[in-house]
Amino acid sequence: MARGTVTVLLFGPARETAGTGRLVVDVPDPGLAARALVDELARRYPKLARTLAVSRLVRNGRYLSRLTERVRPGDEVAVHPPYGGG
Amino acid sequence: MSASIRLTTRPLSGAAAQRALEGPGVGGVVIFAGRVRPDPTPAGRVVALVYDVHGPLALARLRAIAGIAERRFGARRVVLWHRSGRLKVGEISVIVGAACPHRDPAFRAARYLIEELKASVPIWKAERARPARRRRPRRARSAARSAG
Numbered sequence: 290m291a292r293g294t295v296t297v298l299l300f301g302p303a304r305e306t307a308g309t310g311r312l313v314v315d316v317p318d319p320g321l322a323a324r325a326l327v328d329e330l331a332r333r334y335p336k337l338a339r340t341l342a343v344s345r346l347v348r349n350g351r352y353l354s355r356l357t358e359r360v361r362p363g364d365e366v367a368v369h370p371p372y373g374g375g
Numbered sequence: 376m377s378a379s380i381r382l383t384t385r386p387l388s389g390a391a392a393q394r395a396l397e398g399p400g401v402g403g404v405v406i407f408a409g410r411v412r413p414d415p416t417p418a419g420r421v422v423a424l425v426y427d428v429h430g431p432l433a434l435a436r437l438r439a440i441a442g443i444a445e446r447r448f449g450a451r452r453v454v455l456w457h458r459s460g461r462l463k464v465g466e467i468s469v470i471v472g473a474a475c476p477h478r479d480p481a482f483r484a485a486r487y488l489i490e491e492l493k494a495s496v497p498i499w500k501a502e503r504a505r506p507a508r509r510r511r512p513r514r515a516r517s518a519a520r521s522a523g
């Protein structure tokens with residue numbers, strides 16, 4: 290099966306926990322559910338699991354409303370923990 | 376309506392915000408500035424905050440908030456400025472301001488701007504703390520003096 294990559298951007302506490310703000314994740318060519326991408330991030334960084342559970346995902350600049358939505362090769366997915374500006 | 380929106384690593388100025396809010400038809404100007412506090416934490420006292428910003432999305436949301444302030448409160452001018460990067464205690468991290476024909480909508484608009492910014496703009500802060508120095512027991516101090 291052909292594969293591609295998704296760029297994952299981590300912000301705030303997610304960046305602090307992972308120690309990086311940018312990851313590249315291999316995905317199958319037809320893509321996968323966002324839930325599977327979250328699971329892969331938690332597998333790589335077990336300490337990130339709690340932050341991921343309360344984060345929103347942004348795919349190519351648009352918020353995902355459900356984790357069943359697909360992420361495809363070439364996409365950029367940002368992990369947004371709860372906001373805390375000010 | 377004129378909106379000044381800024382995400383920057385450079386220091387913010389209240390005087391500059393006041394200038395940005397000047398204009399015809401403006402009878403009430405309310406400016407809020409937030410500063411880094413030296414709060415106590417389990418790791419020690421806060422000495423700095425590091426702000427992380429998702430730039431493109433943050434700018435888009437700030438523009439949307441400014442538009443809502445215009446429609447809901449009749450704001451003629453709006454300032455939405457936020458720092459990014461590392462800020463020491465006492466530095467200004469955020470300035471919001473609203474200029475309206477009258478004071479009541481100006482207060483309400485400024486309140487809306489800061490609350491909405493905190494709740495819905497992709498900005499995060501991380502505390503950097505310095506552990507408090509432990510005081511040596513009195514006996515150890517006097518022993519050290521006598522040793523010198």
